[in-house]
Amino acid sequence: MASHGARGRSGGRPTLEEVAARAGVGRGTVSRVINGSPRVSDATRAAVEAAVAELGYVPNTAARALAANRTDAIALVVPEPETRFFAEPYFSDMLRGVGAELSDTEMQLLLIFAGNDRERRRLAQYLAAHRVDGVLLVSVHADDPLPDLLAQLEIPAVISGPRSEHEALPSVDSDNYGGGRSAVEHLIARGCSHIATITGRLDVYGAQRRVDGYRDALRDAGRAVDETLILPGDFTEEGGRRAMTELLARRPRLDAVFAESDVMAAGARQVLREAGRRIPDDVALVGYDDSAIARHMDPPLTSVRQPIEEMGRAMTDLLLEEIADRRPASSRDPERRRLVLPTELVRRDSS
DSSP, rough: OOOOOOOTTTTTSOOHHHHHHHHHHHHHHHHHHHTTOOOOOOHHHHHHHHHHHHHTTHHHHHHHHHHTTOEEEEEEEEEEOOOHHOOHHHHHHHHOOOOOOOHHHSOOEEEEESSSSSHHHHHHHHHHTTTTSEEHHHHHHHHOSSHHHHHHTTEEEEEOOOOTTOOOSSSEEEOOHHHHHHHHHHHTTTSSSEEEEOOTTTTTHHHHHHHHHHHHHHHHHTOOOOOGGGOOOOOSSSHHHHHHHHHHHHHOOOOEEEESSSSHHHHHHHHHHHOOTTTTTTEEEEEEEEHHHHHHHSSOEEEEEHHHHHHOOOOOOOOHHHHHOOSGGGSOOTTTEEEEEEEEEEOOTOO
């Protein structure tokens, strides 16, 4: 990178040695200042920073990274098709949080899709070459081999939601159980008798926990759990439409639906309207995520808010710690490596 400040003695980019000479210190002292070492006095730091500014010196971050066996890059890996990534607000909110947390660092962010076998093979080759310092994994299914590959390659990684209760990788998640429970408790308090749920893909641990919350809320209210009112979806609008169509065929008189994503709730709403069912007069509807979809729906959608952007920030912060801390995982605080952020039910006109 060329400097826009003063030229060095050779007429090219100023060197570390020239900064040291201008500041009247040794080369090692300049290096410590540039790398943020606390082992430098305030006066020396000020002298070096003044010399850097006068000469227009730009640290060679590529050389520093190479010397430290670092790439100064992390990857956000999404094992889903690109179409889903751009269709669902969840992913854009997550990406916003990751970007915000990286904004004050020198780390570059790579966005990588691995939604099919060809993309996964290409990703495996890329990761095996250690071209990134760490990986953020988003939307991982129970049988996904990527987390195990990262462990084998000893690449630091953080996952957005564990694959199971026995997850070995550091993870950041929201309280899916509490969120599902609060949605159903709200519908019970409203007086609903036949409460259905459209789940996400049940090979996703977070989706399983939302269903667990649904079931426990019914049981604790003295209600029997009717398994015919639990229908799997896939977190897509079309999945919500299909599930809602089947639920109406099974139980035409159902009076409440908990759709476990706002996108699926939008699909369910369309089917309910086509069937002449009024929301919320005939059927109360609750979603999950509290995305822009929920606020702009007609009527506005009651939804469980999960702090997606904050999750992205927390994942990134945890990954940077993992990259800096090369101790064995067994020697670190397990509680710090598994964060669960709270959810909140946001009540609107749909229920």
